[in-house]
Amino acid sequence: MDCGLFGVYGHPEAANLTYLGLYALQHRGQESAGIVSSDGKGLYCHKEMGLVAEIFDQEVLKRLPGSSAIGHVRYSTTGSSHLKNAQPFVFDYSRGGVAIAHNGNLTNAGLLRRQLEREGAIFQSTMDTEVIIHLFARVSEGLHTVDRLIAALSEVEGSYSLLLLTEKELIAARDPYGFRPLVLGKLKKGYVVSSETCALDLIGADFIREIEPGEVLLLSGDGPHSFFPFPRVKPKFCIFEFIYFARPDSFIFGHTVYQVRRQLGVQLAEEHPAEADLVLPTPDSGFPAAVGFAHSSGLPLELGIIRNHYVGRTFIEPRDSIRHFGVRIKLNAVREVIEGKRAVVVDDSIVRGTTVKKNMHMIRSAGAREIHVRISSPPIISPCFYGIDTPTKEELIAANLSIEEIREFLQVNSLGYLSLEGLKKCVAGHEDKFCYACFTGDYPVSPPAERMQLEFFIKEV
Numbered sequence: 520m521d522c523g524l525f526g527v528y529g530h531p532e533a534a535n536l537t538y539l540g541l542y543a544l545q546h547r548g549q550e551s552a553g554i555v556s557s558d559g560k561g562l563y564c565h566k567e568m569g570l571v572a573e574i575f576d577q578e579v580l581k582r583l584p585g586s587s588a589i590g591h592v593r594y595s596t597t598g599s600s601h602l603k604n605a606q607p608f609v610f611d612y613s614r615g616g617v618a619i620a621h622n623g624n625l626t627n628a629g630l631l632r633r634q635l636e637r638e639g640a641i642f643q644s645t646m647d648t649e650v651i652i653h654l655f656a657r658v659s660e661g662l663h664t665v666d667r668l669i670a671a672l673s674e675v676e677g678s679y680s681l682l683l684l685t686e687k688e689l690i691a692a693r694d695p696y697g698f699r700p701l702v703l704g705k706l707k708k709g710y711v712v713s714s715e716t717c718a719l720d721l722i723g724a725d726f727i728r729e730i731e732p733g734e735v736l737l738l739s740g741d742g743p744h745s746f747f748p749f750p751r752v753k754p755k756f757c758i759f760e761f762i763y764f765a766r767p768d769s770f771i772f773g774h775t776v777y778q779v780r781r782q783l784g785v786q787l788a789e790e791h792p793a794e795a796d797l798v799l800p801t802p803d804s805g806f807p808a809a810v811g812f813a814h815s816s817g818l819p820l821e822l823g824i825i826r827n828h829y830v831g832r833t834f835i836e837p838r839d840s841i842r843h844f845g846v847r848i849k850l851n852a853v854r855e856v857i858e859g860k861r862a863v864v865v866d867d868s869i870v871r872g873t874t875v876k877k878n879m880h881m882i883r884s885a886g887a888r889e890i891h892v893r894i895s896s897p898p899i900i901s902p903c904f905y906g907i908d909t910p911t912k913e914e915l916i917a918a919n920l921s922i923e924e925i926r927e928f929l930q931v932n933s934l935g936y937l938s939l940e941g942l943k944k945c946v947a948g949h950e951d952k953f954c955y956a957c958f959t960g961d962y963p964v965s966p967p968a969e970r971m972q973l974e975f976f977i978k979e980v
């Protein structure tokens with residue numbers, strides 16, 4: 520599940536800061552958002568479906584007192600779009616309250632859930648995250664919160680960056696492969712944990728470091744304490760965070776996202792040059808790579824595709840008879856820029872192929888003489904099981920059609936994808952530390968094996 524996490528420990532305005540942090544992480548999930556705060560005596564929660572700015576106002580934030588808080592923004596596919604799946608989850612267990620927020624996917628969640636249910640557990644949601652809390656609550660009495668969490672995490676497989684809040688502590692943890700990002704920051708008063716550094720910038724927190732793969736970080740009255748309880752493995756950071764998902768102004772996995780994304784465009788121009796008049800970025804995700812492509816090829820960069828920034832969840836799909844207008848609601852072409860021109864159109868990725876197909880139709884209608892599509896990632900041929908919302912193999916266009924067939928489907932003059940080798944060059948020196956499974960089918964952690972698990976996963980992610 521694509522998600523964003525933000526947490527504050529030891530600041531009197533914890534919930535307000537968490538609200539701002541989630542605002543900066545809105546790109547990581549637009550379906551629901553929630554904040555849980557603690558005043559040392561109890562946990563206070565507010566979560567709803569919708570965007571951060573729609574859910575929280577001064578009145579709501581006033582009802583979230585205390586000096587620590589965790590927050591979550593959630594993205595999900597349709598089918599599991601329920602408030603009951605909105606995070607953070609809050610539970611009472613034998614030692615008090617506990618809240619959890621999770622970014623990632625547990626690949627053995629189906630199996631663990633069935634075992635727990637057989638032993639009498641009753642689940643409130645259909646989220647894999649809830650499995651962690653059941654495991655956490657079952658650990659034998661007397662253990663410290665951190666040890667309980669470590670015991671629970673020892674049983675799960677897959678990806679997690681997560682935040683756990685109790686009345687007195689905030690714990691941040693990242694799975695041993697470090698699939699999803701998580702960073703630590705410092706305010707004058709207190710600490711901040713965030714999926715990405717862009718949220719630290721917003722609240723004026725200093726970036727300290729990334730939380731390491733396999734690290735469990737306890738923030739309590741005595742300051743931060745790190746634990747590395749799991750066997751060390753080679754990291755497998757998600758390369759798709761660099762290609763599409765993270766914000767370009769963030770620093771994660773040892774790089775500034777913009778710089779990597781721009782370099783992808785430089786490399787793409789070297790691999791797939793085009794005889795053309797101009798480079799058109801596809802807003803917004805294609806911008807940095809288009810800058811790199813234009814710089815490397817010497818072609819002018821033109822903003823020939825314009826995005827309406829106010830398209831949101833509230834947009835009502837028109838009736839079938841006028842549905843084709845829908846394409847232009849998000850993006851529109853500038854005819855004076857495009858007409859009669861040979862255009863290189865740069866985008867970050869093709870997943871199902873439907874968006875790029877509509878965009879090409881729009882650019883052709885605006886009078887482009889030739890269209891050369893350049894994609895700053897390799898063909899996506901395998902679904903992600905670690906938290907990026909890519910569909911099943913049947914729906915991935917590159918898993919089913921050759922590049923030439925995709926070019927025909929898009930009705931364009933040429934189509935070039937960045938090579939896997941080219942992608943690795945853009946993170947040279949660290950290329951072994953990334954997961955490329957969506958491009959190779961080579962999964963570092965076994966995907967859910969059993970059919971039932973797979974169904975649980977597909978239905979509920």
Ligand code: AMP
Nearest residue numbers: 804866868869870871872873874875908
């Ligand atoms: P499509 O090929 O129609 O499925 O759409 C691909 C476009 O969606 C790409 O240009 C990306 O900008 C964007 N995209 C890629 N991956 C995702 C994702 N996991 N969730 C939402 N949008 C995505």
